[in-house]
Amino acid sequence: MTIPKAMTIAGSDSGGGAGIQADLKTFQELGVFGTSAITAITAQNTLGVQGVYPLPLEAIGQQIDSVLSDIGTDAVKTGMLFSANIISLVADKLNRYGPYPLVLDPVMIAKGGAALLQQEAVEALRRELLPIATVLTPNVPEACAILGSQEIGSVEQMIEAAKRLHELGPRYVFLKGGHLDGEEAVDVLYDGSEAILYRSPRIRTKHTHGTGCTTASAIAAGLAKGLAVTDAVSEAKRFITAAIASGLEIGKGIGPTHHAALRLSSAK
Numbered sequence: 001m002t003i004p005k006a007m008t009i010a011g012s013d014s015g016g017g018a019g020i021q022a023d024l025k026t027f028q029e030l031g032v033f034g035t036s037a038i039t040a041i042t043a044q045n046t047l048g049v050q051g052v053y054p055l056p057l058e059a060i061g062q063q064i065d066s067v068l069s070d071i072g073t074d075a076v077k078t079g080m081l082f083s084a085n086i087i088s089l090v091a092d093k094l095n096r097y098g099p100y101p102l103v104l105d106p107v108m109i110a111k112g113g114a115a116l117l118q119q120e121a122v123e124a125l126r127r128e129l130l131p132i133a134t135v136l137t138p139n140v141p142e143a144c145a146i147l148g149s150q151e152i153g154s155v156e157q158m159i160e161a162a163k164r165l166h167e168l169g170p171r172y173v174f175l176k177g178g179h180l181d182g183e184e185a186v187d188v189l190y191d192g193s194e195a196i197l198y199r200s201p202r203i204r205t206k207h208t209h210g211t212g213c214t215t216a217s218a219i220a221a222g223l224a225k226g227l228a229v230t231d232a233v234s235e236a237k238r239f240i241t242a243a244i245a246s247g248l249e250i251g252k253g254i255g256p257t258h259h260a261a262l263r264l265s266s267a268k
């Protein structure tokens with residue numbers, strides 16, 4: 001039996017709601033075989049990030065070599081990359097083994113405020129990874145950081161920002177609107193000519209830990225299955241909306257989304 005394969009290159013979240021753990025759960029739920037290269041270990045729970053431990057470059061490079069030289073992959077998703085050196089290493093490996101459909105989630109700051117990307121690494125991200133990304137998936141604060149500050153407070157401003165981000169090289173920009181207010185959670189997909197809006201009712205819950213990682217890995221799963229980007233994004237939006245609607249009251253803080261929610265609701 002064959003199965004589509006997706007690889008995540010990201011940080012570990014000991015609390016299980018974001019990072020590598022969210023990515024692998026999402027791949028599994030969406031029928032894709034998941035592999036991983038861990039860039040950093042975080043000691044993390046629903047209350048925040050208590051510690052960040054980047055792995056040696058050699059360990060990160062070896063994990064990527066082990067996976068891509070043998071198993072291969074149909075798509076790659078990157079998450080927490082932490083430093084300019086890790087970004088350069090990942091870009092180098094993807095250029096050497098790829099090209100692959102690449103979903104680049106420019107993880108910078110966890111919801112609790114912990115830095116998951118060093119400030120000086122933003123330029124390396126812009127220069128080395130944006131040009132090879134199939135889909136760039138920033139949230140609003142990440143879009144502002146990549147663009148070097150621009151006010152994004154409305155869907156119109158999201159579209160303008162997506163256009164500017166597209167000029168930096170990714171084939172598609174998927175700018176997520178979870179951080180804006182309003183009755184709907186509206187995301188923008190821009191391909192260089194057309195902006196498509198993806199809308200869902202805004203769910204009133206505090207349990208949203210890992211929404212960005214889960215959305216990006218759901219898009220990567222779709223690309224691994226050979227879906228067009230627009231269809232992969234539609235499937236990811238359905239997946240994350242169901243996962244947020246069933247957010248889990250685990251721990252004392254911001255709980256994770258429920259990765260099995262869409263499957264369990266379809267089984268009824």
Ligand SMILES: Nc1ncnc2c1ncn2[C@@H]1O[C@H](COP(=O)(O)OP(=O)(O)O)[C@@H](O)[C@H]1O
Nearest residue numbers: 139176177178179185186201202203211212215
């Ligand atoms: N409260 C919510 N209700 C419904 N959808 C949401 C909510 N919060 C976020 N989303 C959706 O979750 C996805 C991730 O968005 P966002 O929260 O902006 O990313 P991040 O986790 O990277 O900050 C997007 O599709 C967004 O529209």
Ligand SMILES: Cc1ncc(COP(=O)(O)OP(=O)(O)O)c(N)n1
Nearest residue numbers: 011018019110111209210211212213
């Ligand atoms: C190890 C690790 N990677 C990424 C994140 C950020 O995840 P995200 O999906 O943006 O969710 P929040 O942390 O913002 O809830 C993380 N926390 N840890």
